[in-house]
Amino acid sequence: MGSRELLGRLLSPLAVVVRDKVALAGVVITTSAAFTLIGFWAVELLSGHPTHPYAGIVLFMILPGIFVGGLLLIPAGLLLRRWRERRGAPVAPLGLDKELLKNAAMLVGALTAVNVVLLGVATYKGVEYMDSTTFCGLACHQVMSPEYTAYINSPHSRVACTQCHIGPGASWFVKSKLSGARQVVAVTLGTFSRPIPSPVHELRPARETCEQCHWPQKFHGDRLQVRTKFADDESNTASHSILLMRIGGSQAGGQVGIHGRHFDAKSRVRYQTTDDRRQVIPRVIYVGDDGQEVEYAIDGAPPATAGEWREMDCVDCHNRPTHAFDMPESGLNRAMQAGRIPADLPFVKREAAAAIQADYPDRDVAAREIVARITSFYEKNYPEVAKARAADVRKAAEAARDVWLRNVFPDMKLVWGSHPNNIGHEDFPGCFRCHDELHKAKDGRTISQDCTTCHGVLAMEEPDPPMLADLGLK
Numbered sequence: 001m002g003s004r005e006l007l008g009r010l011l012s013p014l015a016v017v018v019r020d021k022v023a024l025a026g027v028v029i030t031t032s033a034a035f036t037l038i039g040f041w042a043v044e045l046l047s048g049h050p051t052h053p054y055a056g057i058v059l060f061m062i063l064p065g066i067f068v069g070g071l072l073l074i075p076a077g078l079l080l081r082r083w084r085e086r087r088g089a090p091v092a093p094l095g096l097d098k099e100l101l102k103n104a105a106m107l108v109g110a111l112t113a114v115n116v117v118l119l120g121v122a123t124y125k126g127v128e129y130m131d132s133t134t135f136c137g138l139a140c141h142q143v144m145s146p147e148y149t150a151y152i153n154s155p156h157s158r159v160a161c162t163q164c165h166i167g168p169g170a171s172w173f174v175k176s177k178l179s180g181a182r183q184v185v186a187v188t189l190g191t192f193s194r195p196i197p198s199p200v201h202e203l204r205p206a207r208e209t210c211e212q213c214h215w216p217q218k219f220h221g222d223r224l225q226v227r228t229k230f231a232d233d234e235s236n237t238a239s240h241s242i243l244l245m246r247i248g249g250s251q252a253g254g255q256v257g258i259h260g261r262h263f264d265a266k267s268r269v270r271y272q273t274t275d276d277r278r279q280v281i282p283r284v285i286y287v288g289d290d291g292q293e294v295e296y297a298i299d300g301a302p303p304a305t306a307g308e309w310r311e312m313d314c315v316d317c318h319n320r321p322t323h324a325f326d327m328p329e330s331g332l333n334r335a336m337q338a339g340r341i342p343a344d345l346p347f348v349k350r351e352a353a354a355a356i357q358a359d360y361p362d363r364d365v366a367a368r369e370i371v372a373r374i375t376s377f378y379e380k381n382y383p384e385v386a387k388a389r390a391a392d393v394r395k396a397a398e399a400a401r402d403v404w405l406r407n408v409f410p411d412m413k414l415v416w417g418s419h420p421n422n423i424g425h426e427d428f429p430g431c432f433r434c435h436d437e438l439h440k441a442k443d444g445r446t447i448s449q450d451c452t453t454c455h456g457v458l459a460m461e462e463p464d465p466p467m468l469a470d471l472g473l474k
């Protein structure tokens, strides 16, 4: 049989099938969806650009659905027709004879091979897309914008959302897709909570996510932290705290520190919490070096059956490793230390703090008014500075605006301090939820708040600590 004849035989059933309107619609839909898909894949491959999140929804989720839908219409059309024929409806016969049916089987076989490849690629690309940071962070832009904005500016901005939120393995993948489907409904109906609640109660244990990259036993030594604050006076007087964070893990040997005390091969601390945000911790159980459990409780702790018990893991301290929102003070201090806000502009700290803590209805208004407010302060009160250092004033105003834009999202009701950060003890209870000297064991021991337990304090809010020069930082 020549190739032309073969083609003729293969296509002959098609010529018959398309006499049915429903089946014809199926053929047209499937074929156009297939060509569109292949065309888009080619464009994506050649351009090398990641796909726009909305285009992605169409390309990776809707089009493959249309393709399958069209495919299903073909047999559906034929079956419907046969059903109507049997019930005696006046249907023009399609004229399918034995020969045609044999040819049809051949055609279906050939097309199935093509369809399997097409659907395989489509599924793979769909899953890849749904796991991409673009999809998680940008597809429902308004909802995720606070977390995405913080993420982009974090040390994890090259770690995919799924590496912390889903992790490896099929079962969590399926779980996440189910909860994802619920989320899509919530976004469509607008019923999601604002802000998105934290902690994430069904977050995968850190053992299977964070610990793929960092594991708690290996931490060793001390980590130096220099914290600079600026006061509200005319010269924005700077002061510095220098801390040596004792971060050692259990493999650090004699110097077991922050990580080693709460973890070894597994978690050493369990705790009871009675509020939804895990800020109130009446009871703590600790596995000591001798393997014995010690229970610490505050006076008047509720019964042990109240609230939730939780095994401590990374996110009990690092609850904002990547979605870290600043408080106004810490955000401005950092911008000033980095030189984005020139620290020699008179009263710049005080004015910036006032500007970013005022109420604004939305992000556009805030962006405009914060800049206007700060520049007009200098025009009114320091006209010579406003003139001679116009560029610096503008730079300061824009940096203050950016601090606000990074941290406040009125449409998501996310404001300063909405999400407490559990590292430290300055702005939120953090470590002092347990380390408060109020949690007592039966023998009277407490969970320590001694200032040198967690960090050596080399300088404490000093204007000019000699240590800075010793360290070569000044």
Ligand code: HEC
Pocket (backbone or CB within 6 Å): 133, 136, 137, 144, 147, 148, 151, 156, 159, 160, 161, 162, 163, 164, 165, 196, 197, 198, 199, 200, 201, 203, 315, 318, 319, 320, 321, 322, 323, 419
């Ligand atoms: C380094 C790990 C990590 C990465 C990467 C990461 N997250 Fe998170 N995310 C967390 C942790 C930890 C929490 C808070 C968990 C808790 O307190 O229970 C969280 C919380 C959230 C929340 C709940 C609201 C909140 O602010 O606590 C959302 C929404 C979220 N992440 C979205 C994303 C999106 C979107 C991406 C990617 C653009 C992403 N995350 C990337 C670790 C991560």
Ligand code: HEC
Pocket (backbone or CB within 6 Å): 155, 156, 159, 160, 163, 164, 206, 209, 210, 211, 212, 213, 214, 314, 315, 318, 321
């Ligand atoms: C896919 C790998 C990966 C995963 C998963 C991951 N991280 Fe990281 N983490 C990194 C990288 C890379 C850095 C940046 C290291 C650097 O800049 O030196 C980092 C940095 C950090 C830092 C130091 C940040 C700083 O300011 O220096 C902390 C704390 C941290 N991660 C905690 C976590 C926690 C908690 C989780 C789980 C919720 C997690 N990481 C999940 C790769 C990962």
Ligand code: HEC
Pocket (backbone or CB within 6 Å): 206, 210, 211, 214, 215, 216, 223, 225, 245, 247, 258, 259, 262, 263, 312, 313, 314, 315, 316, 317, 318, 423, 424
């Ligand atoms: C008891 C609280 C606590 C727990 C639990 C905890 N950490 Fe930390 N971690 C800290 C503190 C405090 C620091 C020092 C922070 C700083 O200097 O800003 C730190 C520092 C780090 C750093 C940066 C280390 C460096 O060398 O700079 C990484 C990475 C990190 N932690 C990952 C983890 C991971 C992963 C887990 C879970 C296995 C974890 N931590 C559990 C409190 C904790």
Ligand code: HEC
Pocket (backbone or CB within 6 Å): 246, 257, 258, 261, 262, 269, 270, 271, 281, 284, 285, 286, 294, 296, 312, 316, 317, 422, 423, 424, 430, 431, 432, 433, 434, 435, 446, 447, 448, 453, 454
């Ligand atoms: C859920 C309660 C809880 C939280 C929150 C917590 N810890 Fe602890 N921590 C403990 C317990 C319990 C011990 C062990 C006390 C003992 O030695 O009996 C401990 C011990 C330590 C030790 C060792 C103390 C010593 O004397 O050797 C360090 C260091 C430490 N924690 C640092 C931190 C830091 C830093 C944070 C905050 C980032 C923090 N912890 C948050 C419960 C907690």
Ligand code: HEC
Pocket (backbone or CB within 6 Å): 225, 227, 241, 243, 423, 424, 425, 426, 431, 432, 435, 448, 449, 450, 451, 452, 453, 454, 455, 460, 461
């Ligand atoms: C249970 C552990 C723990 C104890 C006890 C503790 N700290 Fe801290 N401290 C921390 C951690 C963790 C940070 C935050 C480091 C960071 O932000 O990365 C911190 C930060 C600080 C800072 C810098 C704050 C800033 O942002 O400028 C100062 C100052 C400080 N501590 C002083 C003290 C003093 C004084 C005491 C004694 C009353 C004390 N600490 C007790 C864990 C502890």
